[in-house]
Amino acid sequence: MGTGAMADQSSGAAAQKHARAFIVAMNSAVRAVRLYPIENAAVQRAIAELGNSAERVRQDEDECALRRIGDFLFVNETRLRLSFDNYAAVASLLGLFREAGIGGIVLVGRPDPRAWVVLLSFLQSPPLEYPEEERLAQLTARLEQARVADFELSPPLEEGVREEAELDAKERARQTYVRSLDVTREIITSTRLGKSPSLKRVKRAVQGIVDSILTDSTSLMGLTTLRDFDEYTFVHSVNVCIMSVALGRRLGLAKLQLLDLGLAALLHDLGKSRVPLELLNKRGELDEDERLLLQSHTWQGVLALFGIPGVATRPWRAMSAAYEHHMRTDLSGYPRLVRPRTLSMFSKIIAVTDGFDAATTSRVYQDAPWTPADVLRGMRDNPRLGLDPVVVKAFINLTGIYPVGTVVVLDTFEIALVMAANPDAAALSRPLVRILMDERGNPVQNTAQLMDLTARDASGQFVRSIIRTEDPHRYGISIGDHFA
Incomplete structure (x- = not known):
């Protein structure tokens, strides 16, 4: 040079x-x-x-x-x-x-x-x-x-x-993510202020997410590890949308169905715009009245979506998902029903992705989030959560047993970060990782190379295997820095 x-x-x-x-x-x-x-x-x-x-x-x-x-x-x-x-x-x-x-x-x-x-x-x-x-x-x-x-x-x-086609895949994913975050902020803020938001920009943002998932899901899925406390409501909605579209694709939904699913996922918490901010941000346990007010965001979301003007056909599937995403498969949960109903597939998908993102994020009342691997284990093994087991299994197949953003300790005593699920569907426990620290705990200078944990040595033994997950804060690791 x-x-x-x-x-x-x-x-x-x-x-x-x-x-x-x-x-x-x-x-x-x-x-x-x-x-x-x-x-x-x-x-x-x-x-x-x-x-x-x-x-x-x-x-x-x-x-x-x-x-x-x-x-x-x-x-x-x-x-x-x-x-x-x-x-x-x-x-x-x-x-x-x-x-x-x-x-x-x-x-x-x-x-x-x-x-x-x-x-x-x-x-x-x-x-x-x-x-x-x-x-x-x-x-x-x-x-x-x-x-x-x-x-x-x-x-x-x-x-x-210049057209986005000229940008590299990672930057296109970033642009899609930020555009979606901007749109989500706009529609939630407009609803909170009593205005009538437009669905046009929301649908364009969802179209970008669906296109990105269909062409390069890894870059966009990696961005769901981003966490910004001040932007929690908006970031959570975008993350749930991305994961829901990716999960819907894994379940075999067609593109038009993915567009409807993405819209429902992006707007699933719209009802929270009608809940007082001081309640959303309250530390500590809620009393009974506060709990009921917070739970009202499900039916409040239906009303907010029903009130959006100027649409040829109302977003009925999004309304169903807003109403049902906190219901369990046995119809317990909330809101309480007055007559039996059958949960939509969209609601079952969003219930899984919503629960996963919420449990792995630090919030005012949750200083120590669970690790992604622990959340998946709970979803799989705890029937009291009321999640559809088929959808949970598909989600685990999508993310692997160790989802993107999980910090793991290898049997070489190196510290690594899971960057992507293994493309081999039979290798759910052997993701693609980036080595962050060597066996002595020293930071690795060149972290660009990804390690495939299915790699074997000359004797046929795995070169590296995961022995446990770790808390990234213990090692001063900022997960988002490795994906944004």
């Missing part, structure tokens, strides 16, 4: 680093302004970091501009490559820009903290009483009235981005 090429590569890496820092800082400032009074120390720190990160971008490139083009974010001319540390920020800002009806923000001055607070406050309360194409002018007028002249807002652009 020549000196010029090395310099360009170094410059590109620096641009990505500063662009990521700017995006993450802006999203953190948005959250702080939304949650706390302006004089709060958390707001002051977040605004200061946002100003510093914007100045670093400007010093490097003589400009600082954030633009949305289609489903991509650009900082100046640098398109953000998604990673574990910025995917939630990218999805959040995409949604913020879209609702505000803007395509970009150019810094034409050096904003002081007041200017940043005014801008972020206005972005979070866009003039929704106006059509989307008129909101840009209204926001610009608001900034002028507030005597803030440090920002220039520009309209959205939908063209000019």
Whole structure:
């Protein structure tokens, strides 16, 4: 590689680093302004970091501009490559820009903290009483009235981005994931605010997930290991959708059925948008009234879906899944029935994927989630969970006995991470793994190579075998870093 090429590569890496820092800082400032009074120390720190990160971008490139083009974010001319540390920020800002009806923000001055607070406050309360194409002018007028002249807002652009076919498989999966997260946030937030969301963008997002699962399921399934506590409701819905579509494919559903299944899975918890946030985020046990209110999200989801206007045919299968996904196969669970019914196959699938994702995720009332392998074992061996055994068996065949994201100890005493189920259906206990630590506990420098645990030595013995699973936190392993 020549000196010029090395310099360009170094410059590109620096641009990505500063662009990521700017995006993450802006999203953190948005959250702080939304949650706390302006004089709060958390707001002051977040605004200061946002100003510093914007100045670093400007010093490097003589400009600082954030633009949305289609489903991509650009900082100046640098398109953000998604990673574990910025995917939630990218999805959040995409949604913020879209609702505000803007395509970009150019810094034409050096904003002081007041200017940043005014801008972020206005972005979070866009003039929704106006059509989307008129909101840009209204926001610009608001900034002028507030005597803030440090920002220039520009309209959205939908063209000019290279086609996704040019992206590699992993990046296409990331883009599909973030788009789905953005859409889920939009429809849940709209429902919570009493608005009437549109199903068009939801169906497009589901189409992307189905297409990705049909062409390269490994990349998208790996992203279901991402966990972001602040985004739990949205991330959970997207993860359940991805796993449900993959499971439906394993069960032999046709593409049109997968599209219906994906829509039902993405919207299965829509009723939670009608449950108070303080209840969803409550630590500790719920009392009886709180428990009943939380359980009402099943039938509340049906009402929310029934109230979506402008659709030729209502999403009946999604309504059934929203109502039934907490019912057991013997029809116990909730909501309680007044007459017998037969659970739909979609509900049985979503019950398995919903339970799996919930049990393997840290939440306010669950600091120590179960390992994926333990959850599968419980689903398989505990009939009191009321899951359909055929669907559970198909799910285990899909994920393997050690699902993606499981940290395992090998008989060589190496620490490894399960990256994919073995393509050999007869090797459920021998997934493809990435070695993270050697037998002495030292981090392995080159972790790109995947090890197939079906590999044998000259004598016919397996080279490596799993002896137990491990808690990733014990070894300081961030699962998502290896998939995003």
